[in-house]
Amino acid sequence: MTERHKRMLVAMTPGHFTLPEDPNEPPRLLGTKCEACGEHYYPRRAICAKCLSEKTVQVELGPRGTLYSWTFVHFPMFGSTRAEHVGYGVGQVDLSEGPRVQFPLAGTQEEFRVGQPVQAELETLREEDGGQEVVIVRFRPVVSGR
Amino acid sequence: MKDVAVLGVGMHQFGMWSAKSNATMAREAGMEALRDAGLSFRDVQAAYVGYIFAPVMAGVRAMKEFGLTGIPVQHVENASATGSAAFREACLAVAEGRHDVVMVVGFDKMTTLMRQAAAAGPPEEMDGVILPAAFFAMWATRRMHERGTTPAHLARIAAKNWNNGGLNPKSQRQPSETVSADKVLASRMVAWPLTTMMSCPTGDGAVVAIVGRPEIARRLNPGRPVVKVIASTLQSEKYTRGHLFEGPVVGPAQMTIDSSRAVYEEGGLGPEDLDLVQVHDAFAIEELEYYELLGLCREGEAEGAIERGDFELGGRVAVSTDGGLIARGHPGGPTGLAQIWETTLQLRGEAGRRQIEGARVGLCHMMGGGSVCCVHILVRD
Numbered sequence: 191m192t193e194r195h196k197r198m199l200v201a202m203t204p205g206h207f208t209l210p211e212d213p214n215e216p217p218r219l220l221g222t223k224c225e226a227c228g229e230h231y232y233p234r235r236a237i238c239a240k241c242l243s244e245k246t247v248q249v250e251l252g253p254r255g256t257l258y259s260w261t262f263v264h265f266p267m268f269g270s271t272r273a274e275h276v277g278y279g280v281g282q283v284d285l286s287e288g289p290r291v292q293f294p295l296a297g298t299q300e301e302f303r304v305g306q307p308v309q310a311e312l313e314t315l316r317e318e319d320g321g322q323e324v325v326i327v328r329f330r331p332v333v334s335g336r
Numbered sequence: 337m338k339d340v341a342v343l344g345v346g347m348h349q350f351g352m353w354s355a356k357s358n359a360t361m362a363r364e365a366g367m368e369a370l371r372d373a374g375l376s377f378r379d380v381q382a383a384y385v386g387y388i389f390a391p392v393m394a395g396v397r398a399m400k401e402f403g404l405t406g407i408p409v410q411h412v413e414n415a416s417a418t419g420s421a422a423f424r425e426a427c428l429a430v431a432e433g434r435h436d437v438v439m440v441v442g443f444d445k446m447t448t449l450m451r452q453a454a455a456a457g458p459p460e461e462m463d464g465v466i467l468p469a470a471f472f473a474m475w476a477t478r479r480m481h482e483r484g485t486t487p488a489h490l491a492r493i494a495a496k497n498w499n500n501g502g503l504n505p506k507s508q509r510q511p512s513e514t515v516s517a518d519k520v521l522a523s524r525m526v527a528w529p530l531t532t533m534m535s536c537p538t539g540d541g542a543v544v545a546i547v548g549r550p551e552i553a554r555r556l557n558p559g560r561p562v563v564k565v566i567a568s569t570l571q572s573e574k575y576t577r578g579h580l581f582e583g584p585v586v587g588p589a590q591m592t593i594d595s596s597r598a599v600y601e602e603g604g605l606g607p608e609d610l611d612l613v614q615v616h617d618a619f620a621i622e623e624l625e626y627y628e629l630l631g632l633c634r635e636g637e638a639e640g641a642i643e644r645g646d647f648e649l650g651g652r653v654a655v656s657t658d659g660g661l662i663a664r665g666h667p668g669g670p671t672g673l674a675q676i677w678e679t680t681l682q683l684r685g686e687a688g689r690r691q692i693e694g695a696r697v698g699l700c701h702m703m704g705g706g707s708v709c710c711v712h713i714l715v716r717d
Contacts, residue, residue, distance in 0.1 A: 270465075
């Protein structure tokens, strides 16, 4: 068993994304599909915002999407104790199922461009007493050919 | 909207007022507004009070500063559009004949909130992880991708607003010399491409407006132009694909388009009739987008209009004449009322060194939490 398997991960926002056992498996976002009109949403909701139907089901979304827009923030990430989060990217990502979501981005400003394919990954914000790691989702630019 | 006038306005300068309470700032602004109107608090029949960050019932407590006369006091909150939404409720109360004289009070101490936030534990929502400016910065990056906008366009807007603020004694930011676009570009980067000088400051302040029947204004201040409120709208969003349900939302385009159409129709005029406009310019990119969404120029033409100076004092239609959120400041509750204060002074011809010659029609636009839009049109009768 590798060291990575012993990590105790806790989602900062439970019910928003999966925590795969396999460290190589990307997380999925937990969303909703309207069975009446087919619209997808993130995060989960009970009533369809478009057609108002209550016939909604829970679905997993992602992990791929394309970058609709991006920025690079020159301040520390709130709630993070990690030095590398002193500057961080943020992106609006159009998931292949339709919803647009906003998350931090992995990588540097030079790697971001509109239309760039991106993939979700887990990122540790901080370690809490007892060794639990508080994790969030972020998206990383997918380099072609990988 | 018929038979509603702004009878008086008063403003406590926005800034870092750590030694002053909300109630004190509200009292000072309110007494200024009453004197401006020629009224006593005894004449006020109802009050609408807006704030975002103060504790429950802070509005009623602040109103006690003026005296205890038993009038109905209602609290209104709608994020950045709080003051605008409170103003709308007061105007509707007059228009519907419920009251003749209504006081609208907005106050906030955002500096207190920032200290509280710093002392609180780590965030538990994604909204709390990411710097709010990032969401507006992404609006800018997208615009740059689609239209070839440059940071220099944003800097020019911000420099205009800083310099307008320098002509407004109630503005939070008071530049000691003319601010150039280069200086804005050289200020600290917040979230690409937005710099600190393209972003509104944190601050405290209070603004009070008194609205009522126009004949009261004519009787109490004969010879002074009467400023009437001819149109008002408050809208929330309609669902469109790409709607962001999590994280601070920057104003969806359609909501501002729909809101401005509603007030133009109600007022029986169009964007070409406007002499001055105030918008929710928390970040320079917002003001650029609102030029087009409010119809001040056509889609895709904002950059050219900025380069021509269309929106500067003395330009085709002056925008953020008092410095806007970027310079005049944005404490929260009073921000929308500061727009009413500025527009009222301009339409009366009392705006001093920033006066728009012959100003007759002004529009005030505010977004609240990116999820509501409140717009008013004021005219000199």
